[in-house]
Amino acid sequence: MSSSLPSEKALVPFVSVENMMRLVHHIGIETMLAELADFIEADFLRWERFDKTPRVASHSREGVIELMPTSDGEIYSFKYVNGHPKNMAQGLQTVTALGLLAEVSTGYPVLLTEMTLLTALRTAATSAMVARRLAPKGARTMAMIGNGAQAEFQALAMKAVCGIDHVRLFDIDPLATAKAARNLAGKGLTVTSCTSSQAATEGAQIITTCTADKQLATILTDNMIGAGVHINAIGGDCPGKTELHRDILKRADTFVEYPPQTRIEGEIQQMDPDYPVTEFWQVLTGQAEGRRDNSQITLFDSVGFAIEDFSALRYVRSKLDATGLYQELDIIADPDDPRDLFGMLQRAK
Template sequence: MDRMIARLGEVFREGGHGGITPARDGFVRGPGDTAILEWMPHHRPGESITIKTVGYTPSNPAEFRLPTIIGTMTRYDDVTGRLLAVCDGILPTAIRTGAASAIASRLLARPDSRVLGLVGAGAQAVTQAHALSRVFPLERIVVHDIDPEHARSFAERVEFLGLDVKVATVAEIEAEADIICTVTSVAVGDGPVLLGENLRPHVHINAIGADLIGKFEVPRHVLKSAFVTADHRDQSLREGEGQQLADSDLGPDLMELCARPSLAADHRDGITVFDSTGFALEDHVAFDVLLELAAEAGLGDHLQIEQLPEDALNPYAFA
């Protein structure tokens, strides 16, 4: 996590190293329009292309004992088009999402923030707590989930952090937390998940769950009164918390804040919101970090998946 936070912060400060990251695309699948499949590409010209395909299926944990978010990442050589690496997308997605929140919070939250509030206690909540514990002197976590068992089990899942964990109501979280992360699978049209009635005047909010048109977690009146930054402006306006706002309501994006931290510092005593829709540059960096760690630990298998004939003009000349 420390390496992910450092590497992602470095790439954000340097404007993405010249990469090209279009907004993600995909389609709705399954009954009830609640599940989606998306593809998220990042192109680093002359070097490589990373593509993540990710399935979002809110029914997975209860019905199939599978994560809500399942994905796969692939890395291609930009010169030849060859497939270079294939990787699970579940773990790196969770870790890079936590790292992005840590970077945004380090810019916008008070440095002495000690109480973390979590609305939603699923898998993403674990990496949010982990990442924020690496950059703030956290002492306590207050957590809420509409599934009481998820809330009760959270303390055990983050026991490695050594922090006090209390199950709480949303109102209690708003009254106590210096930093709040909303990490829910709220359905389209069912938001927001925050009340916005008891927020501390300096609270920083990391809004993670909005990723569809009509899906949001933070009340509009809170967004209108806050300084709001997005990781990907176009995605925010289309399917994040930004869909409740006009383009002019958004402040500089996270990469600009990383490059010019003074733009963020003046807002620390007021309400701030990071609209984290997640974008493919983050996945590209996460893939880089995992490939480095695999090489250092001697993990991973080298396979030739593509059929590369001895005679490039003869598909039956098997190598």
């Protein structure tokens, strides 16, 4: 083999945005959301096996850039992701991401993929995976407050995983609501566009908040939250960015992904450091109680955790062979003789 040609180990499967879109359509978005929820649940069930660390954030005036690594001892993953609320005004995505899987035993990458779409999918799948356990029995209606890039994914995941058949939309920008309503038409959901948060929450058993402003906002106030509701709070996900009035937190039982991260980034950054929370993985394993009764208010204070990305990457990797929806990227210099990196370079002249 000519050493100026990349070896097999040097070629890393890469899933572009185009191939990710093809993968979603090939599998079917609801099937994919449901399968992702199962992959995430499977990894939450072996939570203790993972290396866990709060994400490594680089904050600036305009937003945040984060690295989210984790490992189960055999596979390592990380995601690069930004959050720039003001991007939208420039016609850019608030959140873009890419991710990588590598073998722990060699450190060699085995998958590189776009993760903007995949993050939208895994975030929705995680919300639904949690709501499947915490929402009141027979929940059929979800209020979706904040109708940005995440809204339709949430609605379809809650349909596919929890049996929601009615979505009540609200956004401070009616154009966002119109966009979400248009996209959700013909998807098997009753869609109601509302003119206030209050109106959106009427009759809803699940309330999802997903707004993007980097500020301490009050999207939900205490009077909107009736007994028995499950709140899926997604948008309060970095320091100085919350959506719920703290009175709601006083009435609710709060479930989180990884407490050291959520106490910095989640809704509970408003509360004292000893505000009680339940780690959701313990609900799955039976070590902690989930929903107790039909009047309890449950809150999933979701900030997004590295293990969910790990699961999503693992899922995409599991589909590569059967679909062929990837390219091979020449990104690892891998000379025949590993000590002869210089020789490889020289022979390429």
